[in-house]
Amino acid sequence: MISQEARVFNDTPLNVSKCRDVLTKILHTVRSGDHIPEGETTDLFFAVSKLFQHKDPNLRQLVHLIVRELAGITEDVIMITSSVMKDTVGGSELIFRPNAIRNLCRVIDLSTVQAIERSLKTAINDKSHAVASAGIISSYHLYLPATESSRRTLPETQDALSSFGGSSGLGMFGTHSPSSMPQYHALGLLILLKRNDRNGLVKLLQSFQRADLVRNPLGVVLLIRLAGTLIQTDSQLKSPLIAVLKGWADHKTDMISLEALRTLAGLTYSNQDDALAIIKVLSPHLQSPRAVVKIMALRILKLLSKQFPSIVSPFNRDLENSISLGNKVISTLAIAILLQTGSEDSVERLVGQVKTFIPDISDEFRLFIVASVEELALKFPKQTQCIINLLSTILREEGSSAFKERIILSYAKLIQYSPEFRDEILMQLCEFVEDCEYPKLAILVLNILAVESSQTRRTGPFVRYIYNRIVLENSNVRAASVAALSTICQNGGDNDTTFQRSILQLLTQATDDSDDEVRDRAITGISPCLGLGKGWLTPKTDEEFGDLEDHLTGLVRTDSAVDLSDWQPRLASSHLPTKHLETGPVVGTVAARSEAFSSISKLVPMVSTFGRVWTASATEHLTEPEAEYVLEATKYIYAQHIVLHVRVTNTLPDVWLRDASLVSVPALGEALSDHGSLTQVFTTSIDVLGPGESKDLLVGFALEEVLEERGKTSNYPLCKLINTLKFTAAEDVNDNAGYEDDFQVEAVALGLADYFVAEYAHTESWDSGSVSEAQKSFKSTRFRSISDSVAYISSNLGLEAQAVHVQSNQLCFGGKLPFGSYIDVKVRMAPVETGVAFQITARGENKHALDFVVRGFLQMVKW
Amino acid sequence: MAGIFRNIYDWLLRLFWATEMDVTVIGLQNAGKTSLLRVLAGGEFTVDSIPTVGFSMKRLQKGHVALKCWDLGGQPRFRAMWERYCRGVNAIVFIVDSADPSPDNIPQAKTELHSLIKNTTLDGIPLLVLGNKSDLPDSLGVDDLIVQLELNEISRREVSCYSISAKEETNLDAVIQWLINKAKR
Structure with missing residues (x-):
């Protein structure tokens, strides 16, 4: 439609007002996000480009506005370069001149960019604020595609920054007059150009920190943000810059004051007094009748309340009143703050x-x-x-x-x-699913029901709800319901055959369903329950699926009859809780690794007597990836044993390793280390490792059991294991001569993170019952701020965000060791001159375990 | 108010005798398109001119005829866009550097010209081929140009070929006359 109307651009003579109408229409269409097909935009662009010749300045300005919009979505914009450049020169009375200058950076390509540098420089030095701003903006946008060209406008930009900081004061109501806009743009460009030059940035900030030098409030906001980033990167600048920020916080312009307050609130404080000082300045803003100001003030308050929940209490009444004010954003923020600090x-x-x-x-x-x-x-x-x-x-x-x-x-x-609410929640979900209009959500609920309902006291009622879905819903939901029923049948059916039979009845009905997927799932659900090869059609994990798939592919390839009786899931230990520590890149998947472990550990009968694996660590490299022999280690922790699983890869093209084994001994004399009672109980070796081959080694250790009044635990070591690969290197497989060699690799550290498995912390358990306690205080210079240390501890111990309560510089979490009951841990932190001071308190039933947690924590933080 | 009078004046002008026409000037780079237009508009001839990036527009007033001349860039990357600016014009002027000794020059000009006028959107638009720089030694004459550019092959349109020199202002009157005649059609 627009393309049709665009024909007026070709009329001779041109009807100016009609053209302007059409141009406005195009502008509206593009700006409101309507899609114009690419071919059409190009046609349009060329039609519009012919209007450059017209003298009417208003029409020309519109043309420039259109070019601005179309430049990104058409090809061949370079075509109008010389036309745009022609419009950038001339007196400042030309209304379209700034538009043309701003368009320069859009139409240019890298081969012609130097041609416009002159135009940009002239524009930036222009007396007119609109022209100068346009020049600076164009240069700003050139930064990414043509950094050098942008950089060459630096002196002109600096001139503009000072020349537009002239004397005339702020406009009415403290808003800015447009004539100071170039200052804002110039500051933006300067910060961008100097972003890799921290000293330059500091200088820039220092020379303009007197509030009256920069007249434009947006410019000041930029400076405040700059100050914020500088504080974070350099602690030496912290105190002088905070003083400057405090000055700006008292500024009479809301925008400046709020931005400064926000930056101040984002910093971490050691004591509440600083926060209270911010609150004092903030409180008039909180009462502001202007919604925008109030919203911003509330957001700052929310930021502060995270760190110091108690300081919000004086505002509680205000906040509660705000909820009913009628402004949704304000109410939401107020409620969020109250919820957060309540x-x-x-x-x-x-x-x-x-x-x-x-x-x-x-x-x-x-x-x-x-x-x-x-x-x-x-x-x-x-x-x-x-x-x-x-x-x-x-x-x-x-x-x-x-x-x-x-x-x-x-x-x-x-x-x-809170498992005690399982029944109630599931019942509510059932009610929800009864008239749920979103199939996706119904499926989600059904999946939750499938997993959770078998753990309730009575599964029957839930089955009723699920079955209703099969009767009433569309095929997607029916399929999910059938899957849910079969899961329940398998989970709960073992103990109650009548119940299982009833579900089978329901599943059998579903085999008559009109939908393929539903029928398939019903049959898949029924087969194992009837005892048809129980277990083999229900792989529990992804690896098993992969395994099954491999097996089936093998059958198809060899064209043999499908017989699954000889397929056994290869895995026993696939449900290990695995922590993902940040110990560098891990090669291969966790699944592949645990698979390798389970197959090799079968060769050592002793491993099966160790019991269940408590945790498996992430895999860490013991060598550089480009070393001659590449070693990767995974630690498996059992209640009384530790098994080190090392995969050795021989990267040399013409060397065979014979009788390779790993010697792993605790490092002696390390600070804070305690190798407990680590005794090596077995080690495996590799007979021959050819070029390019990878094989696995195991080393097993036993721990001493410690009996305590309230249970038993083990003497878990906190130490490093020094590892050496011993082997005989030969130049040939059959070469029996060879020479013996040692290959020293990195040590493996055993720490609290390896033993401790975090669980959700119940805050009330802290004060309950007669428990033992262990406590220790120490300092660490390793962290710059409390949030740093919280992040480090959380990632190391695998704490979930929900399991961590960060309140008034206190980290609360809990978890278990392979032995013993739940251990509650509170860590208080306080910033000190050189780092962070910690006080860790652990409560639980087993004194020995508590001591271990405290020691392990100290070692983790200090190492 | 002034706008209204101006509109009336323009309208009267158009009604009685003014004619406006569009002319597109194309050709390989450095053939002398921009220079020719500058001279036609009464400007001085300059030896060094900046290559045109994209296009520029020159308005020539010859008697009662206003010529809107679209001067298009001759570099390879602009050639694909020539066709767009040739649609619906009164005449296409194709300029060749008749004194360029490089062996590629004329064959390339020929290819570009023929691939352009092959477009059905440009059917029937009169074509004026100008061999520029006739003042230089060893420049090709009109007859050679006609043969080498295969102008005889072109059908369904009026084709003329002149040998000119923008520098010495040779034959420029003939060009103007040819163009104005096209306006009267």
Whole structure:
């Protein structure tokens, strides 16, 4: 349609007002995001390009605006380069001149970029603020494609920065006058150009930190952000820059003051006084009648409340009033802050407010609120009931699938962390699924039911709900229901044959379904329950699926009859809880590795007597990847044993290794290390390792068992194991001569992270019962800030975000060692001159285990 | 108010005697397109001119005829765009450097010209081929140009070929006259 109208551009003589109408229409179409096919935009672009010859300045300006929009989506924009360049010269009275200058960077390509440098420099030095701004912006956009050209405008930009900082004061209402805009743009460009030159940036900041030198408030905001980044990269600058920021925080322009406050709030503080000082400046903004200012102030408050929940309390009444103000953003933020900082006894009241509030707000705010509510439930497990009630209410509200999905996932998480509510939550999910309009969500719920319902006291009622889906829903949901029923049948059927038979009855009915997938799943579900090759058609893990697939492919290839009786899942130890430590790149998948381990460990009968594997570490390299022999190690921790699994790869093209074995001994004399009572119990060797081959080695250690009054534990070592590969190298397979050689590789560290498996922390367990306690205080210079140390500890111990309570510089988590009961850990942290001070307290039943956790923690932080 | 009077004036002008026509000037790079237009517009001839990036527009007033001349860049990357600017014009002017000694020059000009006018969108548009730089020694004459550019092969349109020199202003009147005649069609 537009292309048709664009024909007026070719009329002779040109009808200017009609052209402008059409151009405006095009501009509207492009800006409102309507898609114009590429061929059409190119036609349009060429039609428009012919209008450059027209004298009417308003028409020319429109043409430039169109070019701006079309430049990114058409080919051959280079065609209009000389036309655009012609428009960039001339007096400042030309209305289209800034538009033309801004377009320069859009139409240019790298081969012609030097031709425009002059134009840019002239423009930046122009007296007119619009022209100067346009020049700076064009140069800014050139930075990525043509950094050098952009860099060459540096002196002109610096001139512009000072020349537009002239005397005339701020405009009315403290808003900025447009004549200072070049300052903002110039600062932006200068920061970009100097971004790799920290000294230059510091100098720039220092020369403009007097508030009156930069008249443009947006420019000041840029400086504040610059100060924020500089503080983070250089701690020496911290105190002078904070002083500068505090000056800006008192600025009478809201924009500047809020930006400075936000930057200040983002820094970590050692004590509450600093935070209180920020709050003092912030509080007038919180009362501001302007919604924008209030929103920003609330966001800053939210930021601060994360670190110091208590400082928000004076504002609680204000916040509660804000909820009913009518501005959705303000209400959402206020509720989020209250939820975040609320104490246990205020939960009920807050939940009541959320209930009345949630129907009025849009979905993105709801997601935000559900996330906060979920956090609250994890923080105060005693209030879970109340929160489940809330979730069930809002689940019944009208809402998008994303919102409902979020609630369902919250439910799933609650089941995990508060199993005592499993029945109730599952029942609510059942009710939800009864009239759920989103098949995707119904499937999600059915999957949750399949896994969780067998752990409830009575599975029967859930089966009823699931079966209803088979009767009533579309094929996707029916298939999911059938899958859920077969899972339940297998999980719960072993003990109760009548129950199993009833489910089989239902599944048999489903074999008459009209949909292929549903019938297939029903049959797949029935077969194992009838005892048809029980186990072989239900691979439990991905590796087993892969295994089965390989087996089947093999059968197809050899064209033999399909007979699965000789297929056995090769894995026994596939359900290891594996921690993913950041120990460098790991070659191969975890699955492949544990597969290798299980096959080789079968060769050592002793391993099967060790019991269940407690944890397996991530695989770490013991050599450089390009070494002659490449070694990778994985640690398997058992209750009383440790097995080191090393894969050796021979990368040499013409050397055979014979009788290769690994000698692994604890390192003596390391600070903070304790090798406990590590005794080597077995070691395996490789007979021959040819060029390019990879084979596995095991070394097993036994630990001493420690009996305690309240249970037993082992003497877990905290030390490094020094490893040497011993072998005889030969130049030929049959060469019996060869020479003996040692190959020293990296040590393997055994630390708390290897033994400790984090579990969700119940805060109330901290004060319950008569427990032992172990405590230690120490300092570490390793971390710059508390958040650094929290991140390090969490990633090392595999703490989930939900399992960590970071409140007033305190990290609470819990977990288990291979032996013994749950251990609660609290770590208090305080920033000190040279790093962070820690105080770790561990509570639990087993004194020895507690001591071990404290020692292990100290070693982990210090090493 | 001024706009209204101006519109009326323009309209009167058009009504009685003014004619406007579009002419596209193309040719390989460094053939002398921009220089020719500059001289035609009454400007000085300059030896060094910057290659045209894209296109530029020159308006020539000859008597009562206004010629809008689209001067297109001659570098290879612009040649694909020639066709777009030739659609619906009153005449196409193709300029050849008749004194360029390189063996590729004329064959390449021939290929570009023939592939351009093959487009059905340009059917019937009169073509004027100009052999520029006739002042230089060893420049090709009109007859040689006609043969080497295979102008006889071109059908379904009026084709003329002149030998000119933008520097010495030879034969330029004939060019103007030819163009103005096309306006009267």
